[in-house]
Amino acid sequence: MNVDRENPAGPGFDPQAQLARLATPERAGRLRHVEHIPARAAALCPWPDWVAPPVLSAFTTAGIEELWSHQRDAMDRAHAGEHVVLATGTASGKSLGYLAPLLTAAVDGAGAASGRGATALYLSPTKALAADQLSRIERLAVPGVRAATYDGDTPLDERRWIREHAQIVLTNPDLVHHSLLPLHERWAPFLRALRYVVVDECHVYRGVFGAHVALLLRRLRRIARRYGADPTFVLASATIGEPAAHASDLVGAPVQAVTEDGSPREQLTFALWQPPETDEGGRRSATTEAAELLADLVEDDVQTVAFARSRVGVEALAAGAARRLDARLHPGAGAELVAAYRGGYLPEERRALERSLRERELLGLAATNALELGVDIAGLDAVLLAGWPGRRASLWQQAGRAGRSGARSLAIFVAADDPLDTYLVQHPEAIFGPAVEACVMDPANPHVLAPHLAAAAAELPLTPADEEWFGADMVAILDVLVARGILRRRPTGWYWARPDRPGDHVSLRGTSGVVSVLERRTGRVVGTVDENSAHSQVHTGAVHVHQGQSYVVTELDLEEGTAAVVRGDAGWTTQAQSVSAFDIVAETAGADHGPVRLSFGSVRVRTQVTSFLRRLPGGEVIGTHPLDLPERVLATKAVWWTMTPESLAAAGIDAVDVPGAAHAAEHAAIGMLPLMATCDRWDVGGVSTALHPDTGLPTVLVYDGHPGGAGFAERAHSVIVEWLAATREAVAGCPCEHGCPGCVQSPKCGNGNEPLDKAGAVRLVDLVLDSLRGVERP
Structure with missing residues (x-):
């Protein structure tokens, strides 16, 4: 069958018919469960009276004449100064819950001493998400509102203008850690007028990364108070267990949750699929099975994203689907229609793939969760999940990539051959029933708390009163830092005692660094691997795959943080x-x-x-x-x-x-x-x-x-x-x-x-x- 590029699946896509096409007699027994998540009508509310007229006009001009109930609830709470977390489904318009109060505060000038209006800080885990939000704010074109992204790519000459004039700054936790807080005097006018802090995709902040971000937010609140500000936090999350508790742990203050989703939703057909047993006694890999399904869907002109759990899995999935399409359609068809997308790619590679997917040049994409939290790509028909993504929040975030334009959609979870995946296809209620898992993190972890205390002391000397932010263990850890010569104790508090900057010694994302993968002949950077994984992934002799191309590692230099590779297919894996x-x-x-x-x-x-x-x-x-x-x-x-x-x-x-x-x-x-x-x-x-x-x-x-x-x-x-x-x-x-x-x-x-x-x-x-x-x- 030739792919008809002029007749995409689009609004007429029938997920159940497509699932029947996949579940052929030759695949008997693989389709283990089908859950029909019904369409849901919208719960509508009027706009509140407090929204500034220019803001209301911008939204109504964009076609948003009424709100969904959860949007209204969240924005009312935020406007009243109540910390709130909005935890509803993917594509439920959560951003409106914080954009309305942010833009209104900027227009009204609430809390401003400089005349530029109240300010707001938007934090997201990825640059792409911040860029998307900026694009949306710019499309609204609210008169007088100045918004800008501020990250490592921002030119130096623009940074001063943003600090002095922007009302809404969109950035990431890393920038706050390395720039805003250490240089808070430069940000004084912005911080003095700080009314809101938005923490988007807050379910991502878990484990060690979550503990780092929780302490970063405490440092931010501490410095904001130094300038007389007490910002309201608005958090957005995918559906997780106990969102109020998780958000409260992040912020360090009570946060109320809005969880009743009032958005409309078209029907989602969600299938649980188990690959067949092999002659060796195990089961066919989820990656191989998903590659075959991806090729089937692309051949039927169903635009699909297939999520895999690892970088290696993504490369293998994309290559497997491409080979099948080459054999079925014509040589080269796979490369035209299917690609891989994962962390470790260069920024320009990722942007090009996102554009091709939006413009429907690509019909199939194999991705890690780098896309899960990436750009807002609408109109996909189907999602494949090759193996459990680790969290229910990730499962629904990834499944929500399909049907984002309001059409019916299909999601297929392809079980990997491991205990949890096997259990889940046998117990669908563990996926579709009430949430069991909970976000966990430990801001009191001394390995995390100590460097943040050092950073806080460099920002503003610490005193015993700062136990309010950092807990009862603060003084004991400060004594250790003094003994190590990192801090100096004076009658007025604890001071940073070294010539370098404390933020340079800690990575918020819990990694000790990255190893650059370099092509030996040209010196070109092929990609990166975090240092903790380097021993097992890019040791000497390892086979490393990047964008479908195999490389063999000839030398791992841990001191220099490099792995030299030569291009070529070794014919084996390691x-x-x-x-x-x-x-x-x-x-x-x-x-x-x-x-x-x-x-x-x-x-x-x-x-x-x-x-x-x-x-x-x-x-x-x-x-x-x-x-x-x-x-x-x-x-x-x-x-x-x-x-x-x-x-x-x-x-x-x-x-x-x-x-x-x-x-x-x-x-x-x-x-x-x-x-x-x-x-x-x-x-x-x-x-x-x-x-x-x-x-x-x-x-x-x-x-x-x-x-x-x-x-x-x-x-x-x-x-x-x-x-x-x-x-x-x-x-x-x-x-x-x-x-x-x-x-x-x-x-x-x-x-x-x-x-x-x-x-x-x-x-x-x-x-x-x-x-x-x-x-x-x-």
């Missing part, structure tokens, strides 16, 4: 192998439950990448090669449990089988944790042992993969019974005999998934659950 161990530093919480002890506390995890495997496309290992990389030590938080050998033996687990049972239980538990917390399995790690020197017992441990902890392990500790019950069901319900990626095998296991004992894992988890529930075992 997988790093590692060894891990842990030391228990302190048990913060612990309790005995019969033969089981459950604990939470601080640990040191020691990990070293020791070798890598070379695999042929079919998975066959053709070589193991040693690596000489340094050990990495992570001080973090963990949840762990121990079991007595006698109780394990009574549960039917012989001593020789304990390592495999504990290892399998550890893998499965990690795989199921995203059901309970807004993490994915790559945010956490695990170690298990039949005899740990610190406990003297068989021990299973799950830890946060971030220095100081990110809150995930603490959340796991608080919901241990629900978490392990779902884990047990996922493993016991898997039809495989000895264990597979759908239950106990892990894609990131440094030990090659050996040893694993599926039956033993079920017995071990049963023992732990019975003990926690107080059930007497015979």
